[in-house]
Amino acid sequence: MEAGLPTFGDIESSQRRLRGRAVTTPLVYSPEVERRIGVRTLLKVETMQRTGTFKFRGACAFISRIPEAERGAGVVAYSSGNHAQGVAAAARLFGIPATIVMPDDAPSVKLDRTKALGAEVVTYDRRRESREEIGEALAGERGAILIPPYDHPGTIAGQGTVGLEIARQCEAEGEAPDAVLVPCGGGGLTAGIALALERLVPAARVWTVEPAGFDDHARSFREGRRLANDPTPPPSMCDALLAPTPGEITFQITRRLVAGGLVVADDEVRSAMRFAFEHLKLVLEPGGAVALAALLSGRLPIASGIVVAVLSGGNVAPGLFAEVIAD
Amino acid sequence: MEAGLPTFGDIESSQRRLRGRAVTTPLVYSPEVERRIGVRTLLKVETMQRTGTFKFRGACAFISRIPEAERGAGVVAYSSGNHAQGVAAAARLFGIPATIVMPDDAPSVKLDRTKALGAEVVTYDRRRESREEIGEALAGERGAILIPPYDHPGTIAGQGTVGLEIARQCEAEGEAPDAVLVPCGGGGLTAGIALALERLVPAARVWTVEPAGFDDHARSFREGRRLANDPTPPPSMCDALLAPTPGEITFQITRRLVAGGLVVADDEVRSAMRFAFEHLKLVLEPGGAVALAALLSGRLPIASGIVVAVLSGGNVAPGLFAEVIAD
Numbered sequence: 118m119e120a121g122l123p124t125f126g127d128i129e130s131s132q133r134r135l136r137g138r139a140v141t142t143p144l145v146y147s148p149e150v151e152r153r154i155g156v157r158t159l160l161k162v163e164t165m166q167r168t169g170t171f172k173f174r175g176a177c178a179f180i181s182r183i184p185e186a187e188r189g190a191g192v193v194a195y196s197s198g199n200h201a202q203g204v205a206a207a208a209r210l211f212g213i214p215a216t217i218v219m220p221d222d223a224p225s226v227k228l229d230r231t232k233a234l235g236a237e238v239v240t241y242d243r244r245r246e247s248r249e250e251i252g253e254a255l256a257g258e259r260g261a262i263l264i265p266p267y268d269h270p271g272t273i274a275g276q277g278t279v280g281l282e283i284a285r286q287c288e289a290e291g292e293a294p295d296a297v298l299v300p301c302g303g304g305g306l307t308a309g310i311a312l313a314l315e316r317l318v319p320a321a322r323v324w325t326v327e328p329a330g331f332d333d334h335a336r337s338f339r340e341g342r343r344l345a346n347d348p349t350p351p352p353s354m355c356d357a358l359l360a361p362t363p364g365e366i367t368f369q370i371t372r373r374l375v376a377g378g379l380v381v382a383d384d385e386v387r388s389a390m391r392f393a394f395e396h397l398k399l400v401l402e403p404g405g406a407v408a409l410a411a412l413l414s415g416r417l418p419i420a421s422g423i424v425v426a427v428l429s430g431g432n433v434a435p436g437l438f439a440e441v442i443a444d
Numbered sequence: 445m446e447a448g449l450p451t452f453g454d455i456e457s458s459q460r461r462l463r464g465r466a467v468t469t470p471l472v473y474s475p476e477v478e479r480r481i482g483v484r485t486l487l488k489v490e491t492m493q494r495t496g497t498f499k500f501r502g503a504c505a506f507i508s509r510i511p512e513a514e515r516g517a518g519v520v521a522y523s524s525g526n527h528a529q530g531v532a533a534a535a536r537l538f539g540i541p542a543t544i545v546m547p548d549d550a551p552s553v554k555l556d557r558t559k560a561l562g563a564e565v566v567t568y569d570r571r572r573e574s575r576e577e578i579g580e581a582l583a584g585e586r587g588a589i590l591i592p593p594y595d596h597p598g599t600i601a602g603q604g605t606v607g608l609e610i611a612r613q614c615e616a617e618g619e620a621p622d623a624v625l626v627p628c629g630g631g632g633l634t635a636g637i638a639l640a641l642e643r644l645v646p647a648a649r650v651w652t653v654e655p656a657g658f659d660d661h662a663r664s665f666r667e668g669r670r671l672a673n674d675p676t677p678p679p680s681m682c683d684a685l686l687a688p689t690p691g692e693i694t695f696q697i698t699r700r701l702v703a704g705g706l707v708v709a710d711d712e713v714r715s716a717m718r719f720a721f722e723h724l725k726l727v728l729e730p731g732g733a734v735a736l737a738a739l740l741s742g743r744l745p746i747a748s749g750i751v752v753a754v755l756s757g758g759n760v761a762p763g764l765f766a767e768v769i770a771d
Contacts, residue, residue: 140472140473140474140475141473142472143470143472143489145467145469145470145492146467146468147467147492148467148494149494162470164725165472165474165724165725165726167475167476169723169725394727394762394765396496397492398491398492398496398726398727398728398758399492399725399726399727400721400725400726400727401725431725435721435766435769435770436770438721438766438769439762439765439766439769439770442762442765442766443762443763443766
């Protein structure tokens with residue numbers, strides 16, 4: 118698997134590796150979303166995953182594939198926060214050390230949580246230093262293994278278990294999704310879900326959802342090639358979705374399997390977070406709310422059928438959350 | 445059913461009546477709770493029910509049993525807020541009018557939500573007027589049917605569908621709960637769950653959880669008879685659980701089937717709400733958090749096995765929620 122693209126079989130084997138380790142997160146019907154948009158909506162509540170995001174799946178599947186004899190020196194990751202926590206929690210579960218390279222302006226809730234999970238945190242300046250270089254240098258020094266946040270077949274296969282669960286949970290209820298909306302940063306989650314659904318629900322159309330100013334996937338799909346975001350983009354509250362460009366590996370999958378890219382503005386994200394608080398009783402972080410935001414603001418061109426929105430993360434600082442729900 | 449006690453068959457028929465109307469709420473494993481208390485824990489996320497609490501089930505099952513010819517004049521209910529919303533939402537679903545008698549000091553989020561659901565709200569002074577009398581007078585005037593919040597076999601049978609789902613969801617995962625903790629006000633939810641589990645998981649021990657100062661069930665179980673709370677109790681933040689005494693009908697069921705009553709303090713409730721925000725990404729109202737609070741504060745005498753905690757409600761004002769998570 119290392120050399121090429123991940124396969125459906127890799128996702129299935131990831132699912133076996135995650136058994137007893139990851140949470141099978143619920144897929145829940147929301148009458149209130151349906152009432153608003155007129156389309157039957159199921160929510161994949163991945164916020165209830167360990168560490169509050171899907172990132173634990175990729176990290177855990179990745180580590181489980183490292184031969185036991187090579188795990189001892191531990192793992193290294195670079196991340197704005199959610200991948201950091203996923204790797205830290207997975208490393209703790211396997212009893213190996215984790216070192217995480219995080220931007221010094223990451224939300225403090227994410228820095229603190231990563232440390233609380235037992236990882237060593239090394240910070241860097243996002244504007245002047247390269248996290249990739251720091252991560253690779255650390256891994257080299259320590260003989261540790263680097264876990265890429267999205268552009269690796271092992272990571273993608275792990276995230277793809279979200280798609281496997283969506284397909285099987287829908288099937289158990291006798292429902293077949295027509296559209297699946299996925300919050301998108303580097304594209305690892307989208308690629309994994311699209312691969313799983315290609316096999317299990319081929320008629321389902323997968324859409325990425327990105328924050329305004331970071332719509333590299335939406336534009337890349339239209340152009341048919343990987344485009345980068347403006348290097349000095351406007352600010353976005355979606356700190357989990359700020360990857361500069363689609364991944365090389367992820368884009369080989371998503372360009373083939375994704376129907377298109379939707380884009381939402383910060384105020385739509387805020388509304389979706391408030392809606393989730395009021396009506397779903399769920400805590401969403403900005404980046405985890407973009408798929409719901411796209412639905413509620415009518416961005417998806419669909420008038421009937423069944424829609425699945427992935428709620429991908431819930432790691433939001435109490436202060437920001439309080440501000441958003443008070444609006 | 446009207447005259448006597450509800451039966452397991454009444455719960456099964458309620459389940460059929462709720463199909464396509466109520467949400468089958470998820471039962472989710474929480475590794476983080478297990479890590480804290482050392483016991484495998486499943487959470488029944490009833491906060492994702494319509495209107496954010498289990499109350500919709502009882503109201504919907506109740507209305508569905510009213511012969512169609514008698515429904516036209518509508519329904520009346522008295523409630524501090526959650527039963528109000530449940531009845532209002534269920535009445536809207538059946539296209540009939542609802543009048544709700546609510547205390548004038550109920551959380552404004554609950555008053556507003558009830559009105560937004562299309563119900564007429566009549567307020568009263570909790571310290572000087574009797575909601576039962578006002579409710580009955582209104583029902584008499586209008587020819588409407590009163591839906592009691594807990595002490596009625598129809599209401600209890602509806603709430604019992606929570607127990608049916610717990611049993612079946614556990615069975616689907618090959619798990620059998622040893623203990624089930626239920627937030628308790630008048631005892632309708634507890635009675636329904638206990639009845640369902642008596643048949644489906646007879647070995648499971650059901651516990652009520654009440655807020656300090658409103659431990660009428662805990663004391664009544666010990667004495668073997670219905671005791672009231674102090675008429676001038678200390679304040680409690682659990683506005684949903686302030687019933688003055690166990691229901692007559694509910695207590696006939698709970699005294700026989702419940703293992704005992706646990707009691708939690710307001711600061712333990714706050715901690716549980718904060719824990720749910722941080723680690724579960726769930727919004728709980730104070731009364732909906734008491735079962736989780738009992739678990740996290742070590743009140744349940746259990747060292748192994750499988751525990752289910754019912755998260756029964758999530759209707760909390762943004763201001764209070766912000767204050768609690770900022771602590």
